[in-house]
Amino acid sequence: MIVLAWNCRGMxxxxxIRELKALVCSSNHDYILLMEAKVNAGTMISxxxxxxxxxxxxxxxxxxxxxxxxxxxxxLDMEPVTMNKHIxxxxxxxxxxxxxxxxxxxxxPNSSMEKRFVWENIHHQMYCFSGAWLVIGDFNTIWxxxxxxxxxxxxxxxxxxxxxxxxxxxxxxxxxGSNFSWxxxxxxxxxxxxxxxxxxxxxxxxxxxxNAFIRMLPQTTSDHNP
Numbered sequence: 001m002i003v004l005a006w007n008c009r010g011m012x013x014x015x016x017i018r019e020l021k022a023l024v025c026s027s028n029h030d031y032i033l034l035m036e037a038k039v040n041a042g043t044m045i046s047x048x049x050x051x052x053x054x055x056x057x058x059x060x061x062x063x064x065x066x067x068x069x070x071x072x073x074x075x076l077d078m079e080p081v082t083m084n085k086h087i088x089x090x091x092x093x094x095x096x097x098x099x100x101x102x103x104x105x106x107x108x109p110n111s112s113m114e115k116r117f118v119w120e121n122i123h124h125q126m127y128c129f130s131g132a133w134l135v136i137g138d139f140n141t142i143w144x145x146x147x148x149x150x151x152x153x154x155x156x157x158x159x160x161x162x163x164x165x166x167x168x169x170x171x172x173x174x175x176x177g178s179n180f181s182w183x184x185x186x187x188x189x190x191x192x193x194x195x196x197x198x199x200x201x202x203x204x205x206x207x208x209x210x211n212a213f214i215r216m217l218p219q220t221t222s223d224h225n226p
Contacts, residue, residue, distance in 0.1 A: 007035040007224035035107040037067030101132035108140030132205035147195040177216030
């Protein structure tokens with residue numbers, strides 16, 4: 001199972017579409033998770049079909065922000081559970097006859113109030129689900145003070161996220177590549193880098209996929225690493 005997760009910061013430009021195609025072709029991904037696609041549903045469907053991803057769930061942007069997408073190849077079995085501008089959750093049936101696991105694609109909000117509602121929603125779904133779960137996406141918040149090169153540290157949203165996940169036995173998936181996943185693309189002492197894109201799971205998921213790992217790829221058209 002190979003998953004591509006990327007806050008692409010808009011799929012309206014040919015350069016972003018070319019980069020997505022190159023990423024997909026490089027590893028023949030089974031699933032794609034895109035945050036901030038910023039295009040209408042028709043455009044998103046066309047992009048996915050050209051990449052031979054014929055199954056998808058897409059929450060279009062609100063105004064000029066957002067656009068959350070999960071797409072998967074034919075032959076893979078997924079059942080949507082929740083869909084809104086910040087969360088798409090799906091049941092994933094990896095192997096016929098085995099128990100499904102719960103996948104969350106997350107595009108974290110900016111405001112502390114919205115962060116609270118998002119993580120309370122995720123916590124509630126996890127609490128009601130006794131099986132394995134995996135959370136992937138742009139959390140838009142750091143895990144600890146070491147996740148930011150400079151600037152402000154942890155806020156109340158960060159603490160709520162940690163509390164919600166720790167209470168349910170969260171495990172961090174091993175990661176290779178860059179220590180940071182986002183940059184403001186400035187230079188000198190105005191440059192800020194943060195690790196706000198993450199993958200976390202519970203012990204049940206880790207037991208099912210003990211060799212799972214995360215590879216942080218270089219930045220290209222977006223200020224986020226795929």
